[in-house]
Amino acid sequence: METAFIIEKFILVTAVFAISLLIAMYSTYAERKVAAFLQDRVGPNRAGPFGLLQPLADGAKMFFKEEIIPAQASKILFIVGPSLAMLTACMGSAVIPWGQDLEIAGKKISLQVTDINVGLLYIFGVVSLGVFGVMIGGWASNNKYSLMGAIRAASQNISYEIAMGLSIIALLMVTGTLSMKEIAAQQSGFHWNIFYQPLGFLIFLICAFAETNRTPFDLPECETELIGGYHTEYSSMKLGFYLFAEYINMFVSSAVMATLYFGGYNFPFMNDLGFSANVITIIGTVGLFIKIICFIFFFMWVRWTIPRFRYDQLMNLGWKVLIPLAIANIVLTGVVLSLT
Amino acid sequence: MESLTNRKKVLEQKPMNFIERLYLPAIVKGMAITFKHMFKKKETIHYPEKTREFSINYRGMHSLKRDEQGRERCTACGLCALSCPAEAISMIAAERKEDEMHLYREEKYAAVYEINMLRCIFCGLCEEACPKEAIYLDGNIVPADYLRRNFIYGKDKLVEPTLT
Ligand code: SF4
Ligand code: SF4
Numbered sequence: 294m295e296t297a298f299i300i301e302k303f304i305l306v307t308a309v310f311a312i313s314l315l316i317a318m319y320s321t322y323a324e325r326k327v328a329a330f331l332q333d334r335v336g337p338n339r340a341g342p343f344g345l346l347q348p349l350a351d352g353a354k355m356f357f358k359e360e361i362i363p364a365q366a367s368k369i370l371f372i373v374g375p376s377l378a379m380l381t382a383c384m385g386s387a388v389i390p391w392g393q394d395l396e397i398a399g400k401k402i403s404l405q406v407t408d409i410n411v412g413l414l415y416i417f418g419v420v421s422l423g424v425f426g427v428m429i430g431g432w433a434s435n436n437k438y439s440l441m442g443a444i445r446a447a448s449q450n451i452s453y454e455i456a457m458g459l460s461i462i463a464l465l466m467v468t469g470t471l472s473m474k475e476i477a478a479q480q481s482g483f484h485w486n487i488f489y490q491p492l493g494f495l496i497f498l499i500c501a502f503a504e505t506n507r508t509p510f511d512l513p514e515c516e517t518e519l520i521g522g523y524h525t526e527y528s529s530m531k532l533g534f535y536l537f538a539e540y541i542n543m544f545v546s547s548a549v550m551a552t553l554y555f556g557g558y559n560f561p562f563m564n565d566l567g568f569s570a571n572v573i574t575i576i577g578t579v580g581l582f583i584k585i586i587c588f589i590f591f592f593m594w595v596r597w598t599i600p601r602f603r604y605d606q607l608m609n610l611g612w613k614v615l616i617p618l619a620i621a622n623i624v625l626t627g628v629v630l631s632l633t
Numbered sequence: 634m635e636s637l638t639n640r641k642k643v644l645e646q647k648p649m650n651f652i653e654r655l656y657l658p659a660i661v662k663g664m665a666i667t668f669k670h671m672f673k674k675k676e677t678i679h680y681p682e683k684t685r686e687f688s689i690n691y692r693g694m695h696s697l698k699r700d701e702q703g704r705e706r707c708t709a710c711g712l713c714a715l716s717c718p719a720e721a722i723s724m725i726a727a728e729r730k731e732d733e734m735h736l737y738r739e740e741k742y743a744a745v746y747e748i749n750m751l752r753c754i755f756c757g758l759c760e761e762a763c764p765k766e767a768i769y770l771d772g773n774i775v776p777a778d779y780l781r782r783n784f785i786y787g788k789d790k791l792v793e794p795t796l797t
Contacts, residue, residue, distance in 0.1 A: 331667045335677045598667040599660060 306406055309386050317540035318348040320589055324540075327593040355533035363526050367433040374430025375527065375534035381423040382541035388412035389548045390477045392558045392578035395571055404578065405474055412473035413461060416549055417454075420504055423542060424450040427506075427513060430535065431523030442522025445604070446513035449503055452611035453510075457500035459619035460493045463626045464553060477557035485556040492622045494554045496615055501550060503611070505542040508596040515601055547588035548581075555584050692755045694772030695748055697792045700738050705792060706767035707746065708739035713759035713768055721752035722759060739765070746791060750775045750784040 322337065322344070329336030337344035362371055392404035409415055424446055431443025467489050468476050480486055487494050503510040514522030521527075524535045551557060558577030568576070602610070652658060678685050687693070698706050709726035727744035729737045736742075757770050778784060 330671045333670055333673050333676045335675050335679075594664060594667065598663050 313386050313541055313544055316544050320540040322348045324593050328597050331597045355530050358529040360529045365435040370429050370433035374426055375531045378426025378538040379534045381419055382538040385416055385419045385545035388415050388473050390474045393574040395574055408474045411471045413471045421454055427523045434526035436526050438519045438525045439523050442513045442519050453500045453503035456615035456619045460496035463493045463622045464490055466626050477552050480556040480559050483561040487554045496619050501546045505546055509599040509602050543592050547585045551584040692757045692770040694775050695768055695770050696772050698767050699793050703795045704738040706738055706765045707743050708741050708765050709743035712762040716758045716762035719752045719754050721749045723747050746788050748786050
């Protein structure tokens with residue numbers, strides 16, 4: 294462990310953290326803008342040019358709100374809930390390869406915080422940890438609506454994790470590795486996994502919606518039935534953390550989907566352009582972020598189009614449709630792989 | 634039974650076929666529709682800078698009118714209060730003094746005239762009932778306020794300002 298290594302990683306971690314926060318922040322703004330545009334409105338446009346300062350204003354507002362901890366709530370867990378949600382949301386981005394290695398002064402700098410050989414499993418684990426934040430917060434509030442939201446979140450995440458895991462297994466059969474770096478490297482050029490695993494991607498996408506608690510699967514917090522679900526009792530920045538964690542989750546799952554299925558930092562004809570490796574890397578990183586932003590837009594687009602599922606429909610879809618479909622996808626992949 | 638209007642349409646509920654049960658085509662169709670709206674004209678009116686135009690028969694805040702010589706037209710007959718379905722109007726009548734000829738057109742006038750804007754439903758019946766053409770709902774939107782008592786508008790707010 295040389296100091297240079299630690300400094301390099303420290304800078305990278307800080308950068309990734311800052312970028313995820315920035316993107317999450319502007320996702321809140323984008324969400325409102327997208328919602329407005331899809332509904333023929335103009336959205337926030339008062340704070341700064343085009344309302345660009347809106348997220349700052351929202352953040353400041355959250356800070357100045359009164360902090361309320363219900364008398365009957367479990368104090369410690371009430372604070373642990375949103376912290377955990379935020380923590381797990383931020384952890385996921387650690388294994389995502391943001392680009393190829395940069396070469397600066399003869400030294401290779403990896404644009405990935407850490408390349409653990411079970412990167413995919415790590416993400417999977419962190420994502421399933423995310424539900425604890427919701428569950429603990431909902432339970433600690435000592436409020437029936439919160440508890441209902443927490444229960445829904447838990448059962449929903451458990452149901453959809455299975456289908457998600459199964460869809461990843463099919464992907465593993467194609468790639469043969471769990472390391473995010475290698476998965477990304479294998480898709481060099483235009484060999485994106487989406488062309489080999491379209492069904493797997495669809496399942497993964499639907500499950501990603503469910504795992505991030507986004508519409509049409511936002512049952513844990515649906516306002517019409519549960520007021521705010523697990524964050525009914527939360528106010529001030531703790532509520533802000535929950536809402537913010539959702540956007541970070543969205544960013545991370547967009548990044549994961551882009552890396553797993555849409556080539557990550559790879560773009561078509563990247564090896565035929567004749568640019569130097571560093572330029573290709575930078576273009577690739579920009580490309581990855583464009584893909585991520587497209588996914589985030591897609592998340593929002595779906596939110597403002599599709600109505601919320603009913604609870605039994607949600608469970609039906611998870612257990613009776615997605616899981617059999619994912620298993621069929623594994624079998625299909627196996628058959629095709631053994632034939633070719 | 635035969636419907637009287639002939640507009641009744643009987644809808645048959647067919648069980649969904651396989652493609653429909655996949656939901657995905659319907660979802661894609663829905664998403665296409667919402668996406669089209671991204672590029673449509675925005676309906677928003679940027680309020681403080683621009684205001685929406687009222688239609689010509691818009692009924693806003695009441696105003697008590699004056700005649701050509703600047704005298705109040707209202708004679709406190711109470712017909713407006715009587716016609717008001719929301720019981721929003723109340724008034725106290727007074728007799729015109731000799732030296733008040735230039736202030737009030739009729740011998741009897743409203744010393745106090747109050748409309749409770751929280752009760753008023755802006756139906757315009759007071760306007761229609763008035764025999765003296767003294768009240769018209771030709772004002773703007775009644776502004777918001779924090780206190781209920783501020784919504785009881787007296788003559789200070791209702792009577793038209795004098796022309797001079
Ligand atoms: S507009 Fe209708 S409700 Fe309002 S004061 Fe006149 S009669 Fe009453
Ligand atoms: S406003 Fe018209 S109807 Fe009402 S009291 Fe005066 S004169 Fe009579």
